[in-house]
Amino acid sequence: MASLIHCPHCGVRPSQEFSIRGDASVVRPAPEASDEAWHEYVHIRSNPHGRHREHWQHVAGCRRGLVVERDTFTHDVFSVTDGAAVAREGGR
Amino acid sequence: MTAYRLASGGVIDRSSTLSFKFDGRAMKGHPGDTLASALLANDQLLVGRSFKYHRPRGIVTAGPSEPNALVTIGEGAATDPNTKATVAELYAGLDARSQNRWPSLKHDIGALNGLLSPFLSAGFYYKTFMWPAAFWEKVYEPLIRRAAGLGRTVLEHDPHSYEKCWAHCDLLVVGAGPTGLMAALTAGRAGLRVILADEDFRLGGSLLAETTRIDHRPAMDFAEACLAELRALPHVTIMPRTTVFGWYDDNVFGAVERVQKHVVAPQAKLPVERLWRIVAKRALLATGAEERPLVFGGNDRPGVMMAGAMRTYANRFGVAAGRSVAIFTNGSAGYGTASDLAAHEIEVAAIIDSRDAPLDAAPAGVRVIPSASVIDTRGRQRVCGLVVERAGFEETIACDAIGMSGGWNPVIHLACQRGAKAVWSPELSTFLAPDLGSGLVVAGSAAGRYSLGGCLEDGAERAARIAADLGFSTASNPLPAVGEEVDPSFTALWYSPGAKAKAFVDFQNDVHVKDLGLALREGFGHVEHAKRYTTTGMATDQGKLSAINATGLLAGMQGISPADVGTTTFRPFYTPVAFGALAGTSRDEHAAPVRKSPLYGWAEKNGAAFVDSGLWYRPAFFARHGEKTWRDSTDREVVNVRQHVGLCDVSTLGKIEIFGPDAAEFLNRLYCNPFLKLPVGKARYGLMLREDGIAYDDGTTSRLSPQHFVMTTTTALAGGVMSHLEYCAQVVWPELKVRFCSSTDQWAQMAIAGPKSRLVLQALVEDDVSDAAFPFLSAAVVTLKGGLNARLFRISFSGELAYELAVPAGLGEAVADAIMEEGRGHGICAYGLEALNVLRIEKGHVTHAEFDGRVTPDDAGFGRMVSAQKTDFIGKRLSTRYGLTAADRMQMVGLKPVETDQHIRAGAHLLREGAKASTLNDQGYVSSACYSPTLGHDIALAFLKSGRERYGERVVVWDKLSGGDTVAEICHPVFVDPGNTRLKV
């Protein structure tokens, strides 16, 4: 876990100010999508050793949802992006 | 008397005397002493007993790697166990006690363990205390705990205060020895923001014990000049008494500053210790090198010390470790110590050198025995001689102290805390830090450059490179001129052959060479296994002295290189850190924030008994004169609400203001029931699901204007629902034009419930609140008499005619007072959480006792509320899956005891009559239960398999906790006024 997170809205802040929601690769399916797609969305999370994109929220700061791309092994953080901006581009 | 204070020398203040106590004995020392140096000056060499065999143990080092000299300092609640005497700064009134001995340090019963030592071999605990299992708790563990003493903690409240801080710098320099001082100077002169941290109370590191001259003056003077210049530099912060204990991600370092550990009575306005998190762009590790002990027979007898420590005691503290000192060495450093001791006119009995043809010069008249091995020591509680073996001949040499010098180990602990493995250097016969990138650079002795000149140069050079990297320009200052130095080279010696007594590897945990051999033979030869099997390196010193020798011995026994054995894992903390420092101010009532409702004052003056409810303090009940238990008060409050009127503080409910053209659409997607067409001026009960179809939270949401809603959540999930909304608005549906903010703390909200509630309210509100003008589920901004705007909702949790009135938080108490005043004639009472709970159970209303994360809307009787029309809402898709719609799911029912004097408690399980209590026969559980003063007996809400089809049946309420079983009748969950006639009047 990183010690510091560079929030795009608040600057460099201690990671204790953030809460983690997990895998950001999942995108909510359309209502009519298959059972499989919904099952994947609700229940399946990837848990990689290495690069990973996660939903974080700056709960003790701007309260924005963020997408943090980081390495679960080296703890390097590659990017922190506003979650809405990512979602508008289709979640990727 | 053998150890003594030298007539002169040392950086101690001889003009001042400090009185202190050790095991009750009065002693004297000087400012500048450590407890250890003062003990030695008082010839108190014996300071503790070892962990397993309770062998007498003396001071070994002059620093943080000390395995033996652990003492308890202070009295009562301020007791500090396991303090290293070698780093504890002496102060007047210090009261230290030895540990792990009974009845006294000199006569210790546990030493009998030594006689049993053949049975206390490696893996002893694993082998002996295996069975019978029942013996573990009652016999083995207490026995081990008593014998395996070390210091004892106290259970009293720690009276000291602690705090936490952040610091930021360009360069953090860890260690203020020659390397660190030069690095800090170089960087500080270039304009970097520098933090120089050192665990010692006096900065200078090895310079304080150095006899080599720098720039033609004593090394101590050089150190002082460096520090004077650093203090004058504006961007340099010097932090003495500060141990940097951990290296964390993003170059954040943990450090603990001992602000007031060196005073007998700490000032209350300052913390005793301060925990620092230091964010450093770059860090330079100038932690120096540790001298390596030698593993030889009888090497644990008090009086056997590190040679370098003897040198420090003599040069820095003006203390001689003995009158006649023998040196056992495998390199030149031992000769350096011998020279320094001789210069203080301490007799050097002999230099025993393991090397064949040493070229080093011994002090005049000192006998050197090369190619030799120390095989045993003489003496009981302190050394009186040693046995040397050379070419098969043994000789006993009288001495009262033995200095051992086995080479050098760079202190690379911090560098290896983040997963990087230490690298074996065959040239230096030690482990070095690997390349760690630019964040942390290791310099000087910590990087294997042991010479004084090398340290000064390395510190300056590496700091200059860091400065350049960060864009600062450095002026080139000439390096200080260093006088003649002792060559630091040595020939590794893992084990001095021919031991005639136990040769210890780990002094604190009593691990000797044969233990490691046994571990290897029994298949625990991997360094991590050997550590745990033998406990070497597992004591409070974490193997600072012993680990390298354990690795060397394991390598030697297997005929492989230490590189192939490796080291055990380095983890924070470098030295132990008190829990108090880690907790900081987050303790006792400050462990979590205290939230007080805006009506706290009102509740208090009305006699509330408060209960912790999450972070909130909420009124549980309002006791009146003569009421003996909470039940007396609660029953009265319930009856009063049903018959007259009551006022309850509901300010803790979460409140979220929601705005925007898409606010209605947003709510429609959040709740499982429809919200799109909620008219302005109306409130509606809303139920939120999780995406997996399970009920998440509920509350009423009202539309105050077309684009403005106010949502209420349960108290418990106010924060969670807010985050849920934010996630949905930002990530799931970023296209919706909606904004919201929490207003939980901005409003004081009061429930005014009971048949007379309208009478009370109408007297206070300008607007018409009659049933015709303000029917059930109305919501509006109203004007209170006097002109204050307030929000009024006609909603009811109790089932009575009721309103909720919200006013700005700061005016809450005044409005509540006015309501109470107005209501007095109508018999108003304040009611608390307990009565609120009874009222809602009587009415069959759910809370999180029911919505416990397993319950669907249909389980709780809300099945018809879930909209089939809406194309989408959170939880829609998965709420229709098979498992959530099965016919035999547990459904919410009411229960009442068949014998009305019988009780039902929440948590009880339900069984068919006559069925054996088993998981297989489990029919459900009780979620909420209470005594209903309205009905005169216990009632309960429960979840029961196919419950709604079983009204009138009987079940057994099985309650193993309270002991009894109660037969109950299954009924509709609404016990009071199922037709809602009291609500809509």
Ligand SMILES: [Zn+2]
């Ligand atoms: Zn932020």
